Amino acid sequence: MTTSDTTEGSPSGVSRRGALGLAAAAAAAGAVGYVGGRQSGGDEPVDEGQTVYPFCGEHQAGITTPVQKHLYFASFDMMDDTGRDDLITLFQEWTDAAERMARGGEVGQTGAIGGSPLAPPDDTGEAMGLGAHGLTLTFGLGPSLFERDGDPFGIADRQPPELRTLPLFAFDLLEDPISGGDLCVQACADDPQVVVHAIRNLSRIAAGRAHVRWTQLGYGRTSRTSTEQQTPRNLFGFKDGTANILADDAEALEKWVWASDGWMAGGSYLVARTIQMTIEIWDRTRLEGQEEVIGRTKGEGGPLSGGTEFAEPDFSAKTGGDLAIAETAHVRLAHPDVNGGVRLLRRGYNYVDGNNDLGQINAGLFFLSFQRDPEQFVTVQNSLKTDGLNEYIRHIGSAVFAIPPGVRDGEYLAQALFE
Template structure:
């Protein structure tokens, strides 16, 4: 596709746009606001990483933060484009975000002047809470929601013709108790790191950079990963105390990734080839109710042994469940979610636990912030509908929901989503 004029290499290379710099100043003066920073297409990756933290390259065939070894902490945010903005605003925002992300994932400030290198008479370009911290395995992943392509019958960014047919709001599911203020969005940013302050710093500064062009719609902190993406990671536990993500797709299983995660050429618009679809579900766990369930019943509901994580049909954690033996309840979570009962459907999970204090009844507001990547949203929809009779549903409430198209990775000298323009 032809490159949009505002995305051309004729812009000043390797930095923030004029509007972006002005936005940083404006954002610093508005509590909780985001700042504008237009990075151009000529983004470089020459600066070294700061500190001794693990660095995951921002540029590549696929965006980092999907098959990357799952980090310990998450900050997720969804944004809506501001009223009156247009295509140029969206392009420069994605350029700015890509430039800043390419620096922060290397442990650097969002710009060369950073938190302390600029004029003492002007707000700094970087908020500074990550000064002295290493990269901490930070990954920043960007996605596009359905409303970016069409909202209320309008096409403010000239993208309606390039909308993937599968990119629609997720349908209603049994157990939904959705809060409209905690779902959807034009854009999403997933920041994962092994240091929660590094992940927070990323979202905070991307929000500042967006000032005047996009506003934060909702966000979520997550801790304690509930999945693994590489074999040498131990299987974590969710807040019900069970091992979670035992059978997740792993990063080195290229065949499974091609079949279940990456969007192939010809399966949607060309700009999405090599990308994926991200499903986001905020799932409240009724902790206090679950805690009064006897252990044998908890095992039956899940279909696994709570201590070892083995299927109730026998073996160890990684043994394949044997459903014909009768040891696993047909309505257990393991049974209903298993690929054998869903036409071979598999998804790549990157979920996190969350605790957001307590509710008005004095109960914990806690649960699972579910994130899954799949080559088609239809696969998640079919899987979720198969869980309609899951014994675990008595202890869960789905309170947030969103779907985003995740473009492929950016090449060096470009920006995330460039193929769309």
């Protein structure tokens, strides 16, 4: 967990990709003119299902897009007997499906009910009639994809130097089943059925070429990426991501988020960490102790050195002879001033996955950060080795992915990698 977060794109009409035969005028007419779930031509609100974020663009959606309410994240591994052509066709078919679903459409040419009754439908159908609900689909490539024995995909020499498996950090208790992966898809939307539908259909398309390695459902965003969003709270009850990079901060995005070299120019790097919270222990900690661990007030979210939520922390301020913000406080150790100015763009989500045999809640933060180089995350995480918060959390999952630049009209995902 860190206190610095970030955003991308605004809702618009519909992205058109003529080369893949996806010009759907009728569907476009239903989406154009709706912004943020409100009709642009009047004052009457409309169903938020009408919110559409174009799939095509300079950068992939789902990075600086205003953070949605729900997440379904999936990591995939390519099958052992697959090669370069399999990977390319998978990206082409995923591109086609993602563009359709992002505008609220169905997968395939005939959708859920338009095909032969004697054949499986092109689309699974559970999202029919729901609309896009601001769906964004963000795709990534893991280091293991480039490091396969024998280089079956012909891309070993195109692996970015930034894309390396993250080191093991202090207090990491990683579980292999929820770490790593050749590919990833981050599905975010304002309706849970929409994100499940998206991953379900992309997984079905991948059958025979790639299979799901692990997934994570998330709800209740723990970051903001626009000035219109209030800072949300994590499961410890504290505001999270107060200092996140915002979508309109072009200078910060250019410096800290967007990659600039080779086929990754315009892309970014994603770090995904599953952080389990020991909820029961935290809930028995006195309020004063909780605030000391975080370094902020639990109500307003202001730094303990004084001021409101967005006041800059004063790390030299003292109260009764002691530092107002302890040396082990999370907000101090995660702050850019302690990390060479490093900032991250965050899009984390809360998660709850049942309970263990002792009746303890299995819950925490699914941490997602975007940066132009994963070393930014490494710098911050190394600073947190003395964080008082470590008593209450366990990092149990870890992965890093290269997020290619956005898809232009007539292109497919990561096309520049193969050229």
